[in-house]
Amino acid sequence: MRPPRPEPPDHTSPGHTPPPQAPARRAPWWRGRGVERREVGFWRALWREPGQVVRIMLWSVLEAAPAFLVGHAVARAIEDGFARAEPLVGMAWLAALGVTWTAAAVAARQVVLGVAAVAEPFRDDLLAHVVEGALRRDTRGDSAAVARAGLQVELARDAFAAVVTTVRGFVFTVVGVALGLLTLAPQAVVLVLPPFVAGLGLFLASLPALARRQRAFLLADESLAEAMTDMAGGLRDIEACGLQEGVAGRLRREVGEQAGAARALARVTAVRTAALAVGGWLPVVLLLAGAPWLLGGGAGPGVIVGALAYVTQSLAPALGGLVEGLGVSGVRLAVTLRRITTAVPAAGPPRDRARPPTADVRLDAVTFAYGPHSAPVVDRLDLTVPEGDHLAVVGPSGAGKSTLAALISGTLRPGSGQALVGGVPADRIDPAARVLIPQEAYVFRGTLLENLAYLRPAASPAELDAAVAAVGATDLVAELGGYGATLDPAALSAGQRQLIALVRAHLTTAPLIILDEATCHLDPAAEARAEEAFARRGGTLVVVAHRLTSALRARRILLMDGAQVTVGTHDELVRTSPLYADLAGHWHPEPVS
Structure with missing residues (x-):
């Protein structure tokens, strides 16, 4: 890994040619030329290659095309086709939607490949951070800690890819639905978007507490597992020394703390269900209840069904994916990154290192x-x-x-x-x-x-x-x-x-x-x-x-x-x-x- 840059020693042995002397300490000459030291961080990894991000966004536009077209296709199929006894017209609109779904599937594959190209360097950064921290802290005596950190790197990489995929899909889907509603039934926007925004806000507001509860649960679970392992390995000594009550009391405390952490996590997790109900399904109720108002404003039955298709086929699944993605993968990413940087920090001077006076x-x-x-x-x-x-x-x-x-x-x-x-x-x-x-x-x-x-x-x-x-x-x-x-x-x-x-x-x-x-x-x-x-x-x-x-x-x-x-x-x-x-x-x- 990258070592510090000390001045080289003064080699004066006869016939010895010293290695080139390092220049005076200064900012690396490659700074400002598009080359930076690699750092650990979500946004750093995401924007390391802007061209890759732009390609992901362009493919995302095609992937989100069905989110924009679904309402229009359903409305036109009903009103211009089946309601007028023109089944071929109705089928043509549905076929156009099917072609769009096929193109979206191709785009989804390209998005997955693009996200993988961004996630792998992120994994490399984290792995380099773990290894450098291990070398700096001389963790050779605690290989298990390094192994756990390595496993957490893989978990962080998977969570990073899931977060990028989920958030990107959510944003493009919401934009597609908003544009579709505005062009199909502008008056329906007031029935759909306010509860959707409220549900989204409720979920986002719960994320910090969810991350804290998730971390507390993981720590309590690990502590309980460690206590159980210690107890199982020392059963003979516990029995021989009459320590049953003390050990049982410790285990009861560990189990109680783990159960309390699990209940606290469950309470915060329940907010996700409320957010989905408000943001995903309340708009359906409002559209159905507001159907007379929409019909009075000139919207046809096909338009109302199309608006319902926007909510049930695009908006609600997108919110559900975001809640699941951020509520699980996002929280896992935040907790794992914190554990990696806490368990094996890469900063700080090497421990007990010395510059040898000679190279013999x-x-x-x-x-x-x-x-x-x-x-x-x-x-x-x-x-x-x-x-x-x-x-x-x-x-x-x-x-x-x-x-x-x-x-x-x-x-x-x-x-x-x-x-x-x-x-x-x-x-x-x-x-x-x-x-x-x-x-x-x-x-x-x-x-x-x-x-x-x-x-x-x-x-x-x-x-x-x-x-x-x-x-x-x-x-x-x-x-x-x-x-x-x-x-x-x-x-x-x-x-x-x-x-x-x-x-x-x-x-x-x-x-x-x-x-x-x-x-x-x-x-x-x-x-x-x-x-x-x-x-x-x-x-x-x-x-x-x-x-x-x-x-x-x-x-x-x-x-x-x-x-x-x-x-x-x-x-x-x-x-x-x-x-x-x-x-x-x-x-x-x-x-x-």
Whole structure:
């Protein structure tokens, strides 16, 4: 995730080329050029791509066409067709309504696709917020909390899509009905719209209380579930210590609070029924009761039936959908967003993070296994990587190369021993001090510039161009349409994603770079260019090699083969290690004794 932007350390070791120095702190140069940092928020997500919103609105006009036509079609079918013994005319009006419904169905499909295109980036923002908050607060000890937040992100995405779909449909339907009534029977508007507005107002006024009651119910329900889990897990101790009464009393209180919260929620929810009755069905009663007045004003029976069709077929269902959508999905969205931002906040400084004074790496008797009963993947490993060194890690699949990269970067903690960077435990170093690129490079939805400058948003255009050229991504930038091009990660090849991640890492001022098969999807020439760019960049470079040519470019090579770990140059390992000689294609069988 995006780290803070500290000033880089002053590297003064002999023969070391320091990474480019960061400019003085200032507003990122891309501000004001259509590129902004992604933030969590409903309106931010909705209007991130105005063009997509405009397309949704245009399709919504077609989708709402039946809401405008239904009253006219019914009225004309009755008065111009069936009432005059002209069934073909009446059927033609109804057929026109049917064609409109068919077109509306096509438009509805396009609306769903458009809403999904808006909702997915919203989900990405929330997920990024959760992950960044987890990294900043170091929640590795509470993975369940992060998992719950991840589930809440999915719930929020679904609720966001439901709210956008519901509110949009309601607005366009109401506009269509209002225009239809005004053009069909203007006098009927006074019988329909006032109670409809009253019902709508009653429902909207109840929303804040509904959100509060919904949140209180969720908290009480979770508290009761937690108390029941604790009780079930400690039944033997409760019985042995004679704590039955105390535990039962606590559970009674929890059940009472949950029941009270449920009753309070039910009372507020009942307002929705009243709102539907006032806004959806009272207009029907008023139209029927006011039929003599409408007939006296020149409206025919067909017009009255058409006005009833507007209310029963469009207006009342639209209000019902809004009440259901906002009353359930809207409240759920509000509550979930609050819980996400409260449970895993992304703001605030990292906890117990330190900027290491140097970029040397040292592993002292490091052991790591992926389970308490699993064999160690790394076993009592001692390793020193001096600052400015270029180390390649090779070995057969499953030898622990990626695990070693994760231990050096601090994303895994040793089961025993120490993994240090500049004398600081690797899992406690400032994230800005190191960059790890895994085999599957991460690219998020957004512009190419946002992706490239993600770890260093204050980089200048010249620094960005230099990093792109050094890694060999100039052609890729042109192919994608420039820095302002919007990226769809699914449409990029694995090699394109790796190039973007490599530029992102090269642009940072991090003195420690770890490439975990980060060039495996590039061709050999592109891989060589990228690795040579990082070698020239300066700092400490650790490369988990995909091809043996990566080892040939390194100063030293670490060969991993289970418990056997050997360090040396290429020539040394070819002479001393049969495994390496085999990997290098220089295998010489041992003489038969």
